[in-house]
Amino acid sequence: MYGGTVPALENISFNVPAGRFTVIVGPSGCGKTSLLMMLAGLRAQTQGTIQCLGRPIPQPDPLRVGVIFQEASLYPWLTALENIEFPLSLRGTEKKEHRRRAQAMLELVGLSGFGERYPHELSGGMKQRVSIARGLVQDPPVLLMDEPFAALDEQTRMTMGHELLRIWSTTSKTVVFITHSLTEAVYLADEVLVMSARPGRIIDRIHVDLPRPRSYDMMATDVFGRLRDRIWQQIRKSDA
Amino acid sequence: MKPVTVRRLILISMVILWEWIPRTGLLPELFLPSLSSTLAVLWKDGAIYAHALWVTLYEVALAMVIACGGGILAGAAVGGLARLRILLLPVVSSLYAVPIVILYPVFTAWFGVGSESKIAFAGIYAFFPVMLSTAAGIQTIDPQFLLAARSMGATLPQQIARVIIPASLPTIFAGLRLGGALAIIGVVVSEMLTAAAGIGYLVTLNRTILDSPRVFAAILLILLLSIAYYLLSRAVERRFVVWQSAGKPLQPAAAQSTV
Numbered sequence: 461m462y463g464g465t466v467p468a469l470e471n472i473s474f475n476v477p478a479g480r481f482t483v484i485v486g487p488s489g490c491g492k493t494s495l496l497m498m499l500a501g502l503r504a505q506t507q508g509t510i511q512c513l514g515r516p517i518p519q520p521d522p523l524r525v526g527v528i529f530q531e532a533s534l535y536p537w538l539t540a541l542e543n544i545e546f547p548l549s550l551r552g553t554e555k556k557e558h559r560r561r562a563q564a565m566l567e568l569v570g571l572s573g574f575g576e577r578y579p580h581e582l583s584g585g586m587k588q589r590v591s592i593a594r595g596l597v598q599d600p601p602v603l604l605m606d607e608p609f610a611a612l613d614e615q616t617r618m619t620m621g622h623e624l625l626r627i628w629s630t631t632s633k634t635v636v637f638i639t640h641s642l643t644e645a646v647y648l649a650d651e652v653l654v655m656s657a658r659p660g661r662i663i664d665r666i667h668v669d670l671p672r673p674r675s676y677d678m679m680a681t682d683v684f685g686r687l688r689d690r691i692w693q694q695i696r697k698s699d700a
Numbered sequence: 701m702k703p704v705t706v707r708r709l710i711l712i713s714m715v716i717l718w719e720w721i722p723r724t725g726l727l728p729e730l731f732l733p734s735l736s737s738t739l740a741v742l743w744k745d746g747a748i749y750a751h752a753l754w755v756t757l758y759e760v761a762l763a764m765v766i767a768c769g770g771g772i773l774a775g776a777a778v779g780g781l782a783r784l785r786i787l788l789l790p791v792v793s794s795l796y797a798v799p800i801v802i803l804y805p806v807f808t809a810w811f812g813v814g815s816e817s818k819i820a821f822a823g824i825y826a827f828f829p830v831m832l833s834t835a836a837g838i839q840t841i842d843p844q845f846l847l848a849a850r851s852m853g854a855t856l857p858q859q860i861a862r863v864i865i866p867a868s869l870p871t872i873f874a875g876l877r878l879g880g881a882l883a884i885i886g887v888v889v890s891e892m893l894t895a896a897a898g899i900g901y902l903v904t905l906n907r908t909i910l911d912s913p914r915v916f917a918a919i920l921l922i923l924l925l926s927i928a929y930y931l932l933s934r935a936v937e938r939r940f941v942v943w944q945s946a947g948k949p950l951q952p953a954a955a956q957s958t959v
Contacts, residue, residue: 500851522853533848536943537866546862547852578943594852 468494470659472508477650478601481628481635485645486655487695492638495660496606499636500527512602522547526595528605533591534579540590541566541575544597565593568627585616592627605637609644617641618676621648625674646687647674654691656698664694733913742917748902753921755898759818759887760880766823767830768879772872774827775834789835792828800825801889808894818895822886830879837871873937880929888922899925 468491476482486492497503498510501517510517512524520527534543544562552558566575569589579587588608595603609617621644628635639645645652646668654664668687670678678684701709715735721727722734729737742749778784778792804821811817841864849863891900899918906914 502847502851520851520853522851525851527848527851529844529848529851533842533844535845535863535866537869537941550852550854550858550862580943 468658468660469505470661472660472662474653474662474665476634476636478634479632480650481625481637481648482651482653483637483639483645483649484653484655485639485642485691485695486660487657487698488640490655490657491660492640492655493606495655496527496604496636496638500525500604502527522598522600524600525602525604526598526600528591528595528603528608530607530611534587534594536579539576539578540571540582543579543590544593547594547598561597562593565597566590568596568630569593570623583616584612585620588612588620589623592624596627596631596633600633602634602636605635607638607640610639617644618647622674622676624648625672629673642688642691643679645691646670646684647679652687652691654694656695663698664691666690730910730912733916737913738916738920741913742920745914745917749899749917749921752897752899752902752918753925755815756887756891756900756922756925759815759822759891759898760883762815762819763822763826763883763887764880766819767826767883768876770823771827771830771879772834772875775831775875776838776868778831779835779838785835792832796828796832800828801893804890804893807890813894813896815897818887818890818898821890822883825886826879826882829882830875833878834871834875837874838868840871841867870937870941873933873941877930877933877937880933881926884922884926884929 472495484492484495494503498505499512499517501520504518512521517525535546538546541559541562544565545558548558548561563572563575566572569592571586571589571593574582574586579590582590591608595605609620612620625648637648639648649666649668652664652666652668653662654666655661656663666687670683718732719735722729722732722737778788800821803824804817807817807821811820845863845867846859849859854862887898888900888903891898892904895901895904899921902918903915903922906912906918
């Protein structure tokens with residue numbers, strides 16, 4: 461606004477219904493990640509308010525909001541199980557209970573038997589499963605995911621999306637998921653929020669009424685294609 | 701043949717050649733005394749060499765405290781704090797190419813010809829590379845590690861103890877390896893220039909009286925000392941930095957400069 465600075469986000473207003481899967485999609489550099497950092501309490505907004513479960517979130521609150529980043533954020537000096545235990549160990553001291561909960565999460569994400577492996581001994585998809593387990597282990601009602609599958613190859617990415625939906629369906633969490641993949645957005649979402657290029661604004665909300673559980677065949681349907689096309693048109697319009 | 705086998709064969713054949721070439725008269729004893737005559741001298745003058753080795757080890761240990769202790773702490777500060785980095789790093793980096801050995805005569809004037817001047821010289825000689833490599837290493841810590849820790853509700857002390865320190869371990873060990881290797885070089889070189897004790901002193905002393913077996917006995921000891929230090933530091937590193945040594949081979953950067 462002054463001295464050549466450009467606001468990252470402008471006039472953003474939306475609410476995420478509890479228990480729903482909301483996907484935010486937009487061109488790179490549109491401020492999606494900034495928005496997510498604010499929702500997580502990791503960065504302060506200059507204006508406006510953010511409420512999570514009826515209260516503002518001025519700093520990270522892992523019991524309300526869990527964050528899942530791209531794969532790089534697993535600690536390479538800890539085993540898979542120790543990584544999942546990490547958030548628990550920051551507060552409690554009941555080692556046995558931590559181990560039990562971490563083990564349960566490891567099973568939920570389909571990695572039982574891999575607990576003693578270090579991250580460098582796991583594949584990209586497996587690392588992201590550990591990361592999801594770490595986000596879920598404190599059982600926060602809200603889960604924020606910042607392009608969690610961006611570093612994976614296309615096939616692994618589709619499989620992981622499907623896996624995420626399976627895990628989500630057993631937990632009833634509120635999810636906000638950021639991606640730049642249109643297919644991923646439509647496949648995962650109850651609702652897609654489309655953001656414009658900088659300064660980021662929400663230019664469309666698209667309700668995805670594909671039935672659940674979702675299956676890979678749906679991607680070939682007309683409904684799926686039309687939804688994906690509508691997102692694409694919106695993004696293209698805002699970029700021009 | 702496996703690489704390990706080949707390496708061992710090369711080592712064994714070098715030992716054999718060391719013994720065999722002087723015996724055949726291909727090279728005079730003055731140029732290369734045989735391994736057996738070198739070892740014989742080492743055995744006969746055992747007390748002298750043991751004392752010299754003790755002096756050298758003592759100087760290396762104290763120089764390492766200056767170089768590694770100071771270098772790692774200063775490097776962590778410079779690497780971790782942007783303001784310090786902008787102030788100091790260009791100065792330190794530009795001093796990097798200065799051959800610090802030219803300052804050694806000054807050190808002898810200040811600290812005398814005893815151990816103090818060796819410790820001071822070797823300590824400073826090794827300090828700057830350790831500091832620079834630590835500063836570079838600290839900067840490569842992935843900021844995502846800290847972001848993730850904050851999102852999980854880690855307090856600042858927890859971020860330091862549970863994330864920054866473990867993430868810095870590879871850098872700290874690299875600093876120890878480099879600092880130790882350079883401290884050995886610094887001490888031996890300064891002992892060779894002006895000294896009254898130590899292994900480097902024995903090299904110079906015996907060279908001036910053309911006593912080759914005694915020169916080589918001293919060289920052999922320094923060689924063994926450097927290799928022992930490298931193996932020791934690598935073993936310690938493997939134990940503590942599981943995630944790196946298990947994944948990829950360690951870079952033998954420090955070893956190359958010693959041996």
